[in-house]
Amino acid sequence: MDIDSILERFNWVENSSSIQDVYDYYRIHCCDYDLFYDKNFSEEKNDFYKQLYKVLNDRLENIISESNNSRKKKVFLSHSHEDFEYTYRVGSYLKKNYNVDVYIDELDSLMPSSTNSDTARRLSKKIETYDRFIFVGTKNSFKSKWCNWELGIANNKNLKGHLAFFVMNDHPAKSGIYDKNEYVGLYPFIWDKKVLDIESDENDLFVGYYKDRGNWDLFVPLKDWLCKNDNFFNTVQKNEKNKRE
Known part of the structure; x- marks a missing residue:
């Protein structure tokens, strides 16, 4: 195992702008943890x-980034270390297409080499300060x-409007099948527009709830969700309510 051979698997990432490439990677490797990841640290x-x-x-x-967005936001990516390669691809896609900064804790040089209370404190601080x-x-x-645990910290920060799940489009949770993770239904998902049957030339991804939520048909472009300063979902919901009244 050497660094150069591992880096070869990342060479395409910086040049890829397709979300389908990210999905395809997960489909190929979803049964395996990272090929180079070793839990037995020395x-x-x-x-x-x-x-x-x-x-x-x-x-x-x-x-x-290919985006013209000048209001750069910081995004915390909560993930399993066994999915680092996949998460790196998600982060690269977001950075390239939406001009955001992404935080992946493995890449944080100040993070302790072995998990302890300092790990928890640093992660908590990042979540508290990221957008x-x-x-x-x-x-x-x-x-x-x-x-x-990270999800709980984000929820306590009152990030419900700025917290979303990124999973495969055919993941059971998106249809309301949570498999003992019922809390997932509280939050919006990031969706591919072709799954939602939304016609849009300017954006491939949307953020919104689905099926078991009262506002299941409320979707906003991912670029707007990432860039707005306030709780975007609450703002949109209020506007829609005012229109109905």
Whole structure:
């Protein structure tokens, strides 16, 4: 195992602008945890990962956005470490297409090498100070104690309007089948427009609720959800209510 061979798997990321590429990666690797991820850390392995993550962080920082949005927002990506490669692709896609800063804790050089209370304090502070919270939903993250803890921190911050789940479009939770994760129904999802049958030339992704929510048909473009300063869903709902009255 060497850094160069691992980095080859990331070479396409900076040049890809298709959300389908991100989905396809997960479909191919959804039955496996990261090919290079090793839970049994040693000092030697820890040094290896530090070098690897530094290179990947530099790559992520150097991705040039195609968006004209000047109001750059910070997005916290909650994920399982077993899904790092997938999460990196999600973050790269968001940065390239929506001009946001993304936080992936593996790439944080100040994060302790082994989890402890300092890990929790640093994660909590990041969640408190970042503008958006996206839960990268996979079979690993839904059962992760850390991911669910992070979700609780974001919820306590009153981020319900700025908190969303990013999962595959055919994930059962999007149809209201939560498999012991009923809390998922409280929050909006990030959707592909073709699944919603929405015609739009300017945006491929939307944020909104589905089916079991009273406002299930309320969707907003992802770029607006990422860029607005206030609780965008509450603002839209109030406007819709005023129109009906």
